[in-house]
Amino acid sequence: MQILTTLIVPPIIFTIPAVIVGVVSGKWWISGLIWAVALVIVIIRLTFVTRSWRSWGYVEREDDLYITHGVMFRSLIAVPYGRMQLVEVESGPLERAFALATVTLKTASPETGARIPGLTPEEATRLRDRLTELGEAHASGL
Amino acid sequence: MITASPNPPDPTATPIKQTERPHPLTPLVRGWLILVAIAIGWGREIVPGGAGENQFGAGGLTWLLLVLAVVVLLAAIAGFITWYFTRFVIDDEELRIESGAIFKKSTKIPFERVQSVDIVQPLAARIVGLAELRLDAGNSTTKLRYLSRGKASRLRDYLLTRAHGQQASIRDLDQQAAASVFTDLGVADRSLVRVLPQRLIVSFLLSTEWLVPAAITIIILVVTAALAAMPYALGGLIPLLIGMLTLVWRRVIGMFNFTLAESPRGLRVTRGLTNLTSQSVPIDRIQGVKTSQPLLWKPLGWYRVDVDILGYGHDDSDNNESNASSVLLPVADLAEVELAVGRALPGFDLDAIELHPAPRRARWLRWFDFWTLRYGWDDRTLITEHGWLTHSRDVIPHAKTQSVRIEQGPVQRRLRLADVHVHTPRGPVNAVAHQLDERAARELALSQLDRARAARAAERQQRRVDVARTDDHRGEAELLAAFGIGRDQPLGSGGESEVFAIDHDRVLRLYRDRHEAPRQTAAQLQALYQSWSDSDIGLELPLIIELGELNGRFFTVDRRFSGRNFSGWLQHGDMTQRRAALITFLDATERLQHLRSPVPGFARLVGDGAPQQFGTLVELLSNMLTGPTQSSRDQLERDVPHVAEVWNQLHAALAQRSVAPAVVHGDVCPPNAYLSQGPEGPVVTGIADFSPHTVHADPLMDVAGALIFLELEPYADAAADAAWLEAVAVERHGPEIVGWIDVYRRFYGFYFSNAYAFDRTLYAWCLRQLGRSGGSQ
Numbered sequence: 001m002q003i004l005t006t007l008i009v010p011p012i013i014f015t016i017p018a019v020i021v022g023v024v025s026g027k028w029w030i031s032g033l034i035w036a037v038a039l040v041i042v043i044i045r046l047t048f049v050t051r052s053w054r055s056w057g058y059v060e061r062e063d064d065l066y067i068t069h070g071v072m073f074r075s076l077i078a079v080p081y082g083r084m085q086l087v088e089v090e091s092g093p094l095e096r097a098f099a100l101a102t103v104t105l106k107t108a109s110p111e112t113g114a115r116i117p118g119l120t121p122e123e124a125t126r127l128r129d130r131l132t133e134l135g136e137a138h139a140s141g142l
Numbered sequence: 143m144i145t146a147s148p149n150p151p152d153p154t155a156t157p158i159k160q161t162e163r164p165h166p167l168t169p170l171v172r173g174w175l176i177l178v179a180i181a182i183g184w185g186r187e188i189v190p191g192g193a194g195e196n197q198f199g200a201g202g203l204t205w206l207l208l209v210l211a212v213v214v215l216l217a218a219i220a221g222f223i224t225w226y227f228t229r230f231v232i233d234d235e236e237l238r239i240e241s242g243a244i245f246k247k248s249t250k251i252p253f254e255r256v257q258s259v260d261i262v263q264p265l266a267a268r269i270v271g272l273a274e275l276r277l278d279a280g281n282s283t284t285k286l287r288y289l290s291r292g293k294a295s296r297l298r299d300y301l302l303t304r305a306h307g308q309q310a311s312i313r314d315l316d317q318q319a320a321a322s323v324f325t326d327l328g329v330a331d332r333s334l335v336r337v338l339p340q341r342l343i344v345s346f347l348l349s350t351e352w353l354v355p356a357a358i359t360i361i362i363l364v365v366t367a368a369l370a371a372m373p374y375a376l377g378g379l380i381p382l383l384i385g386m387l388t389l390v391w392r393r394v395i396g397m398f399n400f401t402l403a404e405s406p407r408g409l410r411v412t413r414g415l416t417n418l419t420s421q422s423v424p425i426d427r428i429q430g431v432k433t434s435q436p437l438l439w440k441p442l443g444w445y446r447v448d449v450d451i452l453g454y455g456h457d458d459s460d461n462n463e464s465n466a467s468s469v470l471l472p473v474a475d476l477a478e479v480e481l482a483v484g485r486a487l488p489g490f491d492l493d494a495i496e497l498h499p500a501p502r503r504a505r506w507l508r509w510f511d512f513w514t515l516r517y518g519w520d521d522r523t524l525i526t527e528h529g530w531l532t533h534s535r536d537v538i539p540h541a542k543t544q545s546v547r548i549e550q551g552p553v554q555r556r557l558r559l560a561d562v563h564v565h566t567p568r569g570p571v572n573a574v575a576h577q578l579d580e581r582a583a584r585e586l587a588l589s590q591l592d593r594a595r596a597a598r599a600a601e602r603q604q605r606r607v608d609v610a611r612t613d614d615h616r617g618e619a620e621l622l623a624a625f626g627i628g629r630d631q632p633l634g635s636g637g638e639s640e641v642f643a644i645d646h647d648r649v650l651r652l653y654r655d656r657h658e659a660p661r662q663t664a665a666q667l668q669a670l671y672q673s674w675s676d677s678d679i680g681l682e683l684p685l686i687i688e689l690g691e692l693n694g695r696f697f698t699v700d701r702r703f704s705g706r707n708f709s710g711w712l713q714h715g716d717m718t719q720r721r722a723a724l725i726t727f728l729d730a731t732e733r734l735q736h737l738r739s740p741v742p743g744f745a746r747l748v749g750d751g752a753p754q755q756f757g758t759l760v761e762l763l764s765n766m767l768t769g770p771t772q773s774s775r776d777q778l779e780r781d782v783p784h785v786a787e788v789w790n791q792l793h794a795a796l797a798q799r800s801v802a803p804a805v806v807h808g809d810v811c812p813p814n815a816y817l818s819q820g821p822e823g824p825v826v827t828g829i830a831d832f833s834p835h836t837v838h839a840d841p842l843m844d845v846a847g848a849l850i851f852l853e854l855e856p857y858a859d860a861a862a863d864a865a866w867l868e869a870v871a872v873e874r875h876g877p878e879i880v881g882w883i884d885v886y887r888r889f890y891g892f893y894f895s896n897a898y899a900f901d902r903t904l905y906a907w908c909l910r911q912l913g914r915s916g917g918s919q
Contacts, residue, residue, distance in 0.1 A: 109565035
């Protein structure tokens, strides 16, 4: 999924100025240069994307769920089951095309922002059901 | 019948439920508000542009006025219709609001769901003496506008009473005096902090959020004036000025006459110069407290206090100054801040928390404020501090923690630093511990979850106890009335019962509902006391004259002790007198062992299945510990290092004790003793309240109990007196009892440890008993 955006987005962004420069100035070698830059970015991001993809992880612990992610900016978030108010499974058109889904956990705090992207739909539904069940078992008032 | 009638309707005359309409002036006030809104809207359109004027000739102006008149007329009609079709009922049974001309809507709110009730008085409404009642229930806010001011405040008091699960009749409240026009404080409210206008204005002028835009404005004005380019800057200046005006409106006009008061139902805030808002702050919904101090307030020692209130954050977007706000104090000095924070987070000792600074290497990343970064915690709260231009301190009770996040950027990784964010529901409080050492961050974040879980469990337990406590008073009034005594004559109350005086010789003991099997216990005690009535050990002992039940409440009538309660007396006696009396207290305790036990051998004498006999002392005592430690086990494992070791040592020691059993009261403490004036001074002449703690076991248990429970007395020298009394006891019984007293310290420490759920002082005492035993044996 991320590989796909990495592959598609930079060339598109760079193509627009490249074409404009080419048309306006007629010096198409500048456009070539811009395209080359786009290619380099794609390659760099491709190397990172696998690391970034590998950096996502989650652990179901006895009382809470841990989610880690990030290569440059690392973060670890811990959500107690008893605090989860809502577990969502989302799948956008691109994600659906690759048969992927994202699980999002909501608590009473808007800052929690706990999401696990790039799961298979089966794993996503399993996780959702499991978390809902655990949430009910640990439920506590606010 | 349509208007809010000043006299309550006669209940017998109107079998059909009477619904009411809001005050008849309502459409007028609402129409006025719409007119103002239109005027402001048009004004904004016309004034800044200025260019549109030429388009309107004389004809244009006529049209404009005509359109305006039509709009106002329509608004008035709409207002009238809304008013006409709005009806509400607030009585002893229900709270229901019906509205809508075409689409009928009926909202019924259960009393228990009402979370807060605010009164808002916009200027126009205020002039004619009307007020809006705003009910917050669950996630929705229901508005009832407009009512007369007095009625609104009466209904507020009534709804808040009902919301707390108490029974009240709306008619009782009708006699209450109306609130004042300026502050809207009820009669029962006690003002805690009043913010004086001059302080509010000065503090506002010195606040960072005002000075920064003001400085920018001045700089822009000076620079553009110098360059003669003023007209070009206007586009930027106007929004800036509007922003500053809004700030004045919110911080000065909106906070004018700010009063924080304490009402029987929690805290209450009233504020506002034009719009008067009265808002209740439900303490159990406070999620965190933030104290902040702009740089220039520092020399003046002023602070601002905000709170996160669950559910109040939702209105953030619509910037209406009359909405519920999170300000607890807009400006206050340290003493006032401590007072307010003490009320908002009752029972928290924030000063005792040790704050840790960020490591020095954090200066590379936070060169602008690294010296202000602090964090610290105890078992109930987390505190973080940061900021230089505005220094802020965020306090979050662990029980309110939602989730925890550790973050680390690339530079931080190089410096081995990380941030810890502790998330709470939406609001101004944001606890972030910035730039901790990696390892400290990890430990803080992971242990925070454990602390949060423990705090939540404790809070749940507390709530259960509170609920039980309100249930306790069920049917009490009738019972007291049956005996012809008033609520104002309580002699004392304990965990199990409340005691009221009937006359000189008798008292009424009212058992709490939750107390397990009071009937059985009381019957056993009655038999026990009866069996002792002929034995003379030189002490007054209790006697149960009558057992009974009325309205589901169980009670006994007991013989009244002569003399006065020892505990109350101890707090006032001087040291010589106290110690003389304590000797007689020890004598009385020692006499108890001469009482006859109904069964031979080690046994529990009162309680479920009693008399229950045991082969050895250690079997009996470990049976007694089973119940209490079952519930406190997890808590003890957290609070006492090596608790298993202490437990095993205790059992090993008890197994070695060989002693002939005697009657042990189990809870000989000053509140259970009575004192009379003897020929040589005050003498303890009575011991009351035998209970399920009473056993047939080691007589030394009571001697040890007499001195160690003395430490719990709430007077200054209690600990010193207890140590002195221990020395006296050792002199009497020989030095070998020192070790045994320590053993019983641990025993009672475990035995009363289930107090963690309802009595923190007692639990702290238990921990002391368990802790001090560690080294001595």
